[in-house]
Each structure stands twice: as structure tokens, then as C-alpha cells.
Amino acid sequence: MTVQNKNIGFIGAGKMGSALMQGIIxxxxxxxxxxxxxxxxxxGLKALEEQLGIRVSTDNSVIVGDSDILLLAVKPQILGSVLAKLSAILTPEKLVISIAAGVPLSTYEDALPEGTRVVRVMPNIAATVSEAASGIAPGKNATDEDIDTALEIFSAVGTAVRVPESLMDAVTGLSGSGPAFIFPIIESMADGAVFEGLDRQSALSLAAQTVLGAAKMALETGMHPGELKDMVTSPGGTTIQGVHALEEAGVRAAFMNAVIRASERSKELGNK
Structure with missing residues (x-):
């Protein structure tokens, strides 16, 4: 299955679902x-209909019936009730892709009809600007073609990698939650520049571009982040003073703990 000439139906049109719709279009x-x-x-549906030109309905069965690929974008807390209703209307030829954080593949495979092909994905909100980072784990019935389909969809809105399901909570804590860890960094860097006299808009623009540029260097050069850092930190210069301040504040440990705690919460959600 390739995405071309296939209908994709989203069950759930909240922030993440909307971001993916916008991204793939x-x-x-x-x-x-x-x-x-x-x-x-x-x-919200009406707004998406007007903005994107998609088909909308408040009835899940309408979207399920019209779709070849069904993308579940509902909160983990209500997924059980959604699956119970979908079980009665799903047919075997439909591929199910879910982005619900922390919910294991077994939950879908137990709730849906025998043989249902399921792929679990953890994307992030940057799908809106086609820069998402997504982890993909196939279920026991998913074919190689299904995996390719999921990779095609999520690669269209950023970077997508296949991982074992056992590592999906780590993906959730890293890239799923990660943008929320970076936004305060951009704001804080801009605050520092404003403190030194730069106007707010210029500070925010330069801070965001600095983060983007650093990320692009890491991705495109393939160099270790430590090597890239050393390229900027001249002996006795300005940058090493800033790096020292970060180390004093325990920034590395703070970021590690943010990812670890977000991953642990993903595990908790999956066990409910």
C-alpha cells in the first residue's frame, strides 16, 4: 500500500491530528x-474543513467507511471507548495507525477484530511545519508494505524511524515531548539578549534561528554534538563562559531528567 490514491481518515482532530493533516497536505x-x-x-471540524478543504463528520463510522488508512489521534484516556466502537465497523483491508502516547500495540490488537493491521507511531507537533520526529513500531499483523506506508506518511512531515515497540516510551519522552523542552530554551535565550539591550522580536528571531541552525549542523554534518560544541568554544572566549554557566546550572541533568520523566509518564499511560 502506498498513500497515493488512498483515503486517510483521522479519528480525532485535536492539536496533533490537525498538525498531521496540515503537514501531509x-x-x-x-x-x-x-x-x-x-x-x-x-x-473545530468546521474550521478544518474551511481551512484545509477536507471532509469532516462528527460520526466516526462515516470517516471509517470512507478511509483506506485510519489514523487514530485521540487521547489515551478515551482510546478504550473509541476502540470498542470501532471494533464493530472496522474491516480487514483497513490499516490502522495510532499516535496515542503510551498505548501498547496489544491494546489495539486485543480490542479490534482478529487480524487487524496496526502500526503505532509517536510523532510530534512539529508536523505542522513538516519537521516532525517520529518513531514507528509495527504490530504483529502489519506487513512490510504497511510499515512503508506509515514511514511514507510521517517522513512527509519530517523524519521517521522504525524502532522496537519496547523503545516507544523513550521516543515519546524524547521527540514526542521534546518540542516543549526546547521552546522555553528559545525564550530564555531571548530573555538574556533582552536583558543585554536587544529588542524582543530580534532576540526571539535570532534565538530560534540559532537553535534551528545548530540542529541542522548536527543532522547534516553527522558530527558528535561535543565536537560541534568544541568548534565554537575558543580558549578563554565568550562561549566557554556561557557553557560553564550552563554546567553550573545542571542543564544536562535537567534535560536528561525531562526526557526520563516524560518517558515514565508514557509508561504509566500505557498501563492504565
């Missing part, structure tokens, strides 16, 4: 007419 992966979405919040 913006990337040109699908035509808006091949995308459908269902949600209980009708005003």
Missing part, C-alpha cells in the same frame, strides 16, 4: 479531498 503527499476527519467538537 502542505507536503503534497495527499490531496485534501482524500483526507477525512471526525471529532466531537464540531466548530
Amino acid at each position: 502542505k507536503a503534497g503527499l495527499v490531496d485534501p479531498s482524500s483526507v477525512g476527519a471526525s471529532d466531537v467538537y464540531e466548530p
